[in-house]
Amino acid sequence: MMSEAVSKSIMIFLEGYPTTFLATIAFFIMIKLLMKSASRKNDE
Amino acid sequence: MNLLSNFLIPVGNLIMFAIGGVLIFLAIKKQYEPMLLLPIGFGAILTNIPGSSAIGEHGVLTILYEAGIANELFPALIFIGIGAMIDFGPLLQKPVMFFYGAAAQLGIFLTIIVAALLGFDIREAISIGIIGTADGPTSIYVASRLAIHMLGPISVAAYSYMALVPVVQPPIIKLLTTKEERRIRMDNRTEKVPKHVRILFPILVTLLAGIIAPVSVALIGMLMFGNLIRESGVLNKLSNAAQNELSNIITLFLGIAIGSTMTASAFLNQSTLLILLMGLVAFILDTMGGILFAKTFNLFRKQKINPMIGAAGISAFPMSARVVHRMGLEEDPNNFLIMYATGANVAGQIGSVLAGSIVLALFL
Numbered sequence: 001m002m003s004e005a006v007s008k009s010i011m012i013f014l015e016g017y018p019t020t021f022l023a024t025i026a027f028f029i030m031i032k033l034l035m036k037s038a039s040r041k042n043d044e
Numbered sequence: 045m046n047l048l049s050n051f052l053i054p055v056g057n058l059i060m061f062a063i064g065g066v067l068i069f070l071a072i073k074k075q076y077e078p079m080l081l082l083p084i085g086f087g088a089i090l091t092n093i094p095g096s097s098a099i100g101e102h103g104v105l106t107i108l109y110e111a112g113i114a115n116e117l118f119p120a121l122i123f124i125g126i127g128a129m130i131d132f133g134p135l136l137q138k139p140v141m142f143f144y145g146a147a148a149q150l151g152i153f154l155t156i157i158v159a160a161l162l163g164f165d166i167r168e169a170i171s172i173g174i175i176g177t178a179d180g181p182t183s184i185y186v187a188s189r190l191a192i193h194m195l196g197p198i199s200v201a202a203y204s205y206m207a208l209v210p211v212v213q214p215p216i217i218k219l220l221t222t223k224e225e226r227r228i229r230m231d232n233r234t235e236k237v238p239k240h241v242r243i244l245f246p247i248l249v250t251l252l253a254g255i256i257a258p259v260s261v262a263l264i265g266m267l268m269f270g271n272l273i274r275e276s277g278v279l280n281k282l283s284n285a286a287q288n289e290l291s292n293i294i295t296l297f298l299g300i301a302i303g304s305t306m307t308a309s310a311f312l313n314q315s316t317l318l319i320l321l322m323g324l325v326a327f328i329l330d331t332m333g334g335i336l337f338a339k340t341f342n343l344f345r346k347q348k349i350n351p352m353i354g355a356a357g358i359s360a361f362p363m364s365a366r367v368v369h370r371m372g373l374e375e376d377p378n379n380f381l382i383m384y385a386t387g388a389n390v391a392g393q394i395g396s397v398l399a400g401s402i403v404l405a406l407f408l
Contacts, residue, residue, distance in 0.1 A: 009160040009169055012406050013153040020399045023256045024146040027394070030248055031139035031241075038238040 050094065056308030057092040063311070064088035064303070067200070076207035079292075080180065080299045084200060087303015088311075098304065105304035108297050113188050113195070113305075118298040119181035120266045125291025126181070126393070127270025128283045130361070132245060134387035136237045141353075141384065143341070145391025148357030149399035150333025151176035155326040156403070162318060167191050170403055172319055175202045176326030177396035178209075179359040184298070185263060186400055190407070196306035197316040201323030209363040212324070213331050214371060217355050220335045226375040228350040230384050242275040253398055259408065260401030267397060330358045334388075349384070356385040359396035365389040 067085030071078035087105060090098040098105045112118035135141055156173030164172060171191040174183050175198060183202040187195045205212065217226075246268035253264040274283045338354030356368045365385035372381035 003160070005160040005164065005166040005169055006157065008166045008407075009157040009173075012156055012170070012403055016399065016402045016406055017150065017153045019256070019402050020146045020149055020395060021143070023253065023398055023402075024142040024391070024395065026252050026256070027249060028139050028142045030252065031136055031142070031245070034241045034244060034248075035136065035139070035235075035237075038241050041238070 053094055054308065056312050057094060059312060060092035060306060060308045061089055063306070064092070070204070070207075074207075077180075077203040079295050080199075080203045080302075081207075083296055083299025084196075084203075084303040084306070087300040088196075088306040089303075090300075091304045091307055103304075105301055108301040109304050112294075112297055113184065113301050114192070116185050116188050116262070118294050118301070119185040119188070120262050121294045122181045122291060122298065123263055123266035123397075124270040124273075125286045125288075125294070127246070127267040127272075128274045128286035129291075130267075130271060130274075130390055130393060132242070132271065132390055133237050134383050135390045136241060136245060137235045138384060138387045140349075141357075141387035142391045142395075144334055144338060144354050144357035144388040145359075145393070145395035146357070146399075147337030147354060148330045148334030148388075148392055149176070149395050150337075151326040151328070151330030151358075152396075152399050152403065154329045155322055158325060159318075159322055162322075164315075164318075166407065168194060168315075170407055171198055172322045173326060174198075174400050174403065175205070175319075175323040176330050177359055177400050178202075178206055178327060178330060178364075179393065179396040179400070180206065182263060182359075182397055182400040184302070186404060189404065192305075193310060194315070194319060195302060196311050197319040198323075199302045200306075201320050204320075205323050205327045206360045206363070209327075209358075209360045210367050212327050213355050213364065213367050216328055216331045217335060217352050217368070217371060220332060220339075221351050223375065225339070225351050226371065227379065228348050229376070229379050230350055230353075230381055231347070232380055232383055234383070239275070239277065243272065246271040246275065249394065253394075253401070257398065257401040257405040259405045260398060263397045263401060264394070267393070327358070331355045334358065350379075350381055353381060353384045353388050356388040357392045357395065359389070359392040361389050361393055362386065364392070 071082035159169035167190040171187040334354030334357035338351035368385040369382040
């Protein structure tokens with residue numbers, strides 16, 4: 001039978017790794033918006 | 045009292061003297077993370093002198109340990125210095141590099157599973173996996189919260205492998221990429237990053253990361269505070285102090301206080317060997333995660349990205365970026381990967397703290 005530590009570690013992988021990616025998607029969108037607003041400001 | 049009896053030093057302590065000596069040797073002769081390994085090595089020697097007054101209730105090292113490690117203060121303060129040192133410009137110009145910084149955290153998560161399979165309890169397994177952040181302060185922060193008894197070997201592993209990035213990464217990069225892939229040239233046009241973007245970035249990252257994982261605020265918050273000081277343009281004295289005086293003093297205290305945890309009974313056991321081995325596994329898996337992500341991502345991209353850049357997504361800054369850049373030049377002397385690799389590398393700095401915090405948030 002799988003030990004508690006192993007099952008918890010698998011749970012951490014299944015939740016943690018995708019969450020790390022989701023967070024970076026948020027960062028990516030944030031920077032894109034920031035840079036876009038900056039270039040728009042420059043164009044004006 | 046017979047002082048001659050003091051010469052009867054237990055074998056374990058003698059071995060710890062030798063280990064301390066090896067760390068000092070590596071720091072001086074090989075220049076492997078000397079700022080940390082030298083104080084750790086000397087701290088280990090001070091601690092293992094039988095009856096040492098440096099440790100114990102009134103021992104200076106124990107006081108330092110209680111003041112800065114047991115309460116996680118030193119790692120958090122070090123992040124102010126790191127934040128003040130980092131220029132996030134390359135990442136702001138190429139925000140897609142954020143994904144590479146996330147992908148290369150794979151080693152953390154897989155190593156936690158491997159450590160659990162090897163019989164470590166979940167707190168220990170997490171602390172071991174976090175070596176894969178390739179980020180000393182985060183490793184120390186997590187280990188001091190979850191498995192303080194493993195702090196010595198975890199710190200030694202984290203800093204040793206960071207220093208060994210130029211040895212560990214190239215063979216894996218070569219194994220997972222073809223010559224053609226390593227020759228992919230990158231567009232090095234730069235875009236000016238406006239000052240207000242540089243100022244807003246640390247504030248917004250702190251807010252976003254804090255909302256996603258509130259436990260990250262202590263680390264990301266300090267990292268970004270340091271960066272805000274740097275980018276504000278009005279606190280040059282503080283920025284310099286954070287990069288130099290603060291960073292150096294805390295590193296000094298941190299190293300020697302970690303050394304004080306390396307008693308023979310705590311260090312000389314099978315777990316230490318496994319921790320050192322798992323640390324290497326974590327670094328290898330991180331590198332593989334970054335490269336395999338880059339290759340997969342390329343399947344969906346018109347303009348391919350050199351997959352070696354994926355390996356720079358680990359947080360070992362700036363060694364990993366330099367390794368990738370150098371390997372790019374070896375394949376093609378006109379291929380300059382440094383800007384992308386640095387972008388991925390600083391993304392890895394944020395990614396590693398974030399991943400460490402997410403793991404803590406899922407566990408606590």
